[in-house]
Amino acid sequence: MNIITEMLSYPFLVRALFGGLLVSLCASLLGVSLVLKRYSMIGDGLSHVSFGALSVALAMGWSPLKVSIPVVVLAAFFLLRITENSKIKSDAAIALISASALAIGIIITSLTTGMTTDVSSYMFGSILAMSREDVRLAAVLCLVVLGLFVLCYNKIFAVTFDESFAKATGVRVGVYNIVIAVLTAVTIVLGMRMMGAMLISSLVIFPCLTSMRAFKSFGGVVIASGIISMVCFLIGMTASYQFSTPAGASVVVVNLIVFLLFMAWQALERA
Numbered sequence: 001m002n003i004i005t006e007m008l009s010y011p012f013l014v015r016a017l018f019g020g021l022l023v024s025l026c027a028s029l030l031g032v033s034l035v036l037k038r039y040s041m042i043g044d045g046l047s048h049v050s051f052g053a054l055s056v057a058l059a060m061g062w063s064p065l066k067v068s069i070p071v072v073v074l075a076a077f078f079l080l081r082i083t084e085n086s087k088i089k090s091d092a093a094i095a096l097i098s099a100s101a102l103a104i105g106i107i108i109t110s111l112t113t114g115m116t117t118d119v120s121s122y123m124f125g126s127i128l129a130m131s132r133e134d135v136r137l138a139a140v141l142c143l144v145v146l147g148l149f150v151l152c153y154n155k156i157f158a159v160t161f162d163e164s165f166a167k168a169t170g171v172r173v174g175v176y177n178i179v180i181a182v183l184t185a186v187t188i189v190l191g192m193r194m195m196g197a198m199l200i201s202s203l204v205i206f207p208c209l210t211s212m213r214a215f216k217s218f219g220g221v222v223i224a225s226g227i228i229s230m231v232c233f234l235i236g237m238t239a240s241y242q243f244s245t246p247a248g249a250s251v252v253v254v255n256l257i258v259f260l261l262f263m264a265w266q267a268l269e270r271a
Contacts (some may be wrong), residue, residue: 007241012130016247017237019130020194021230022138024251026145026187027203028229032222033160033180035208042079042181043201045098046188049075051197052105059112065133068189075101076181102197126247130193138190145183149222152176157218195248203229206255213262232258 007013027043034040050068057067079093149156158166159176166173184204191200211224236251243250 003238003242007238013237013241015130015132015135016194017234019135019138019190020233020237020247020251022135022142023187023191023194024203024207024229024233025226026138026142026183027191027200028207028225029145029149029222030180030184030187031204031208032211032218032225033156034184034204036160039094040205040208041094041098041201042076042184043188043204045079045094045101046072046076046185047192047197047200048098048102048105050189050192052101052108054192055105055108055112059108065137065189069186072185072189073182076185077178080177080181126193126196134190134193137186141183141186141190145187148179148183153219156180160218195251199248199252202252202255206252206259207232210255210259210262213259213266228258229255 007017031040031043034042050072053068053071054064056062057064075097079097155166155171155176158169158171159173163173188200191203195203207225207229208221210228211221215221215224232254233251236254237247239245239254240247240250
């Protein structure tokens with residue numbers, strides 16, 4: 001408790017904690033649908049797209065968020081259209097866009113600003129990067145995501161597990177897929193400020209995979225994912241402050257340890 005009280009005495013850490021908790025919750029809830037629909041690596045792909053957009057924004061002197069959010073939203077929509085209307089599988093489409101965007105970002109960075117502190121913080125994450133604007137946007141995003149799951153739970157469940165059945169029952173599958181993709185894109189852009197482009201996908205994947213070790217129902221996995229994600233983020237941030245390790249990497253390692261513990265628990269139950 002003394003460590004947490006000390007952390008809360010620094011304004012930038014307060015912003016990082018609140019903003020990170022909100023982004024972690026959004027990423028974990030959206031991650032359940034993404035993982036079950038085999039779109040688990042979309043976070044990695046969109047983060048690379050965001051890095052490319054941020055590189056252009058920094059090179060041109062534009063606002064990073066105002067450039068990256070619409071670009072990443074368009075990329076998410078494009079990914080859905082590719083996989084729905086062509087023979088390219090979702091993992092191949094994500095890898096295609098991810099590698100292309102990252103390469104463009106690296107070239108633009110090398111030709112203009114070089115690997116500055118700003119670029120490095122978006123690539124690997126920085127605890128100092130979370131601004132008040134980011135926290136406010138994360139709060140709005142969190143309310144939208146929670147509202148989506150509370151008000152449209154049955155439809156999200158149907159879209160996640162059986163799109164054909166969902167269409168037959170009158171659910172507008174395309175609309176829900178686009179909404180999930182857009183919310184995921186905004187979550188990825190905000191999460192990059194804390195976790196970096198290389199680690200943000202862990203917030204999408206780990207909580208869902210961990211909760212699936214203990215729960216079998218969709219609702220149980222969704223609730224557990226949100227709780228596990230926020231707890232792991234708090235522990236990771238505390239460890240980062242205590243041992244002076246990178247915040248993003250610390251959060252990922254805590255998620256990995258919790259996942260391995262749940263796997264061991266599941267193995268013991270089966271034995």
